[in-house]
Amino acid sequence: MTDRTSPISMNRRRFLGSTAATAGTAALFSAIGASFPAGVFAQGAGPETPTAQLGFIALTDAAPLFVAKEKGMFDKFGMTDVTVTKQSSWGATRDNLVLGSAGSGIDGGHILTPMPYLIASGAMTQNNQPTPMYILARLNLGGQCISVGKEYADLALSLDTAPFRTALEAKKATGAEVKAAMTFPGGTHDLWIRYWLAAGGIDPNTDIATIVVPPAQMVANMKVGTMDCFCVCEPWNEQLKNQGIGYTALTTSELWMNHPEKAFAMRADYVDANPRSALALTMAIQEAQMWCEDTANKEEMAEICARRQWINAPFADVVDRMKGNFDYGNGKLVENSPHQMRYWADNASYPYKSHDLWFLTEDQRWGYLPADFDKAAIIDRVNREDLWREAAKELGVAAADIPATTSRGVETFFDGKSFDPENPDAYLESQSIKALS
Known part of the structure; x- marks a missing residue:
């Protein structure tokens, strides 16, 4: 049990x-x-x-x-x-x-x-x-994207989340909450945003709260300040940008091609x-x-x-x-x-x-x-x-x-990590941030 x-x-x-x-x-x-x-x-x-x-x-x-x-x-x-x-x-x-x-x-x-x-x-x-x-x-x-709120416009965020980490720490120091939205725990959007955050030293289990938001509600929730970033498919990233509420930091094929x-x-x-x-x-x-x-x-x-x-x-x-x-x-x-x-x-x-x-x-x-x-x-x-x-x-x-x-075959990610299907445990061991002990 x-x-x-x-x-x-x-x-x-x-x-x-x-x-x-x-x-x-x-x-x-x-x-x-x-x-x-x-x-x-x-x-x-x-x-x-x-x-x-x-x-x-x-x-x-x-x-x-x-x-x-x-x-x-x-x-x-x-x-x-x-x-x-x-x-x-x-x-x-x-x-x-x-x-x-x-x-x-x-x-x-x-x-x-x-x-x-x-x-x-x-x-x-x-x-x-x-x-x-x-x-x-x-x-x-x-075809998925990770988007962030316009409050982070000056950071011009992309693959490197280190600047985001600094900004989130500063926001938390004021007593404000910081949240990352995805669509289903353990689903693709959850895993993409966790990978992106963790690659820059942000622990998605301790440094930011991950919350579940249905795809069609992402833009409305970002508008009222429910989250700092989210991962979802289109058209919701484009809609966020078109409404001037935030911007796309990256497409997920930039994390892992195709x-x-x-x-x-x-x-x-x-x-x-x-x-x-x-x-x-x-x-x-x-x-x-x-x-x-x-x-x-x-x-x-x-x-x-x-x-x-x-x-x-x-x-x-x-x-x-x-x-x-x-x-x-x-x-x-x-x-x-x-x-x-x-x-x-x-x-x-x-x-x-x-x-x-x-x-x-x-x-x-x-x-x-x-x-x-x-x-x-x-x-x-x-x-x-x-x-x-x-x-x-x-x-x-x-x-x-x-x-x-x-x-x-072997898959390679943007941060240089690789996944060999013949040895998945080696991939797990290579990840410094994880919930699995």
Whole structure:
């Protein structure tokens, strides 16, 4: 049994209480569209059920779900009764996944990559009851940002948080609180902002309070001074800048180039009962990702994302960064940024097991998972890259565009640290700031 005074228990209690597209890609998309008439699989039977209840959070990395729905890609593969429903927070997403569609919840959808593991293990569920989950695809690489309030404009913050540390210490000396906002404990945004802070000597467990704020509420909370910095996807960083409330310090691919981000995940019982339906959903998502990657579609994609039923944000807050053009709001301007979100290029869709291993290792680092957590076993249960491969082959994706192995190899971060999937313990040992003792 976990010690209730340990970082693991404390984090659990705190959470539960707060609860460049190429011509080749375009050609492939065109060829796929010509090869698959509506509702037909190549050389196989159609889905067991045409129905699925999917959830999403109002973020631009959910665009493949929006596009698959708007462009009829779910219908095309026989999934003619797919509902895509906005969730109010990642905590609500978790709760609705635990309920499942039989309990008026959801079967799957857009999710922070670590969440299926935190749900499947029971680490972040009520009463620590596990709900088996599968990851069927990655939805994107990169595309998140860390933003700070305008009170820190003179610091022109970027990768180096040492000046931020000094400013925070001065603010705390006046008796004021300092807070960093993320969207779900142990999720991607939590891990990015913790990595950034810790790399500059700011301990996110002791030097600043980390708080949970739903993505769509980030800007309003920064406006009233709830937090000093936050990490979230677009369009909320751009909106913060456009409203003159703060600025973008960095995009998260500056921390880790082309890092994995969101996933397309489903309850395991849905997939086990309806394997062809799960395959059809994955194929629709993959095709939508190809469409999203195509530069020619970016403006239309921004218009789709901005619609009321999806993100419900001004088009101007969505379009520029979706097209790869970043005005950080601090004088830094980058056009066609190498750090823009990827939906299909660079194997963005394939769910590397090595990436899931990094997330679980980081969740151990910060006390969300115990030190003896069996990472390899749960990855083999949750990560269904085999189904991704099957879907890609059905879709006609070239063998050269399907990764040969489940590991992307050694990953290197902006501060010189590296993560070798063959030796995750060495990575943990290299980190001087961590909750894990």
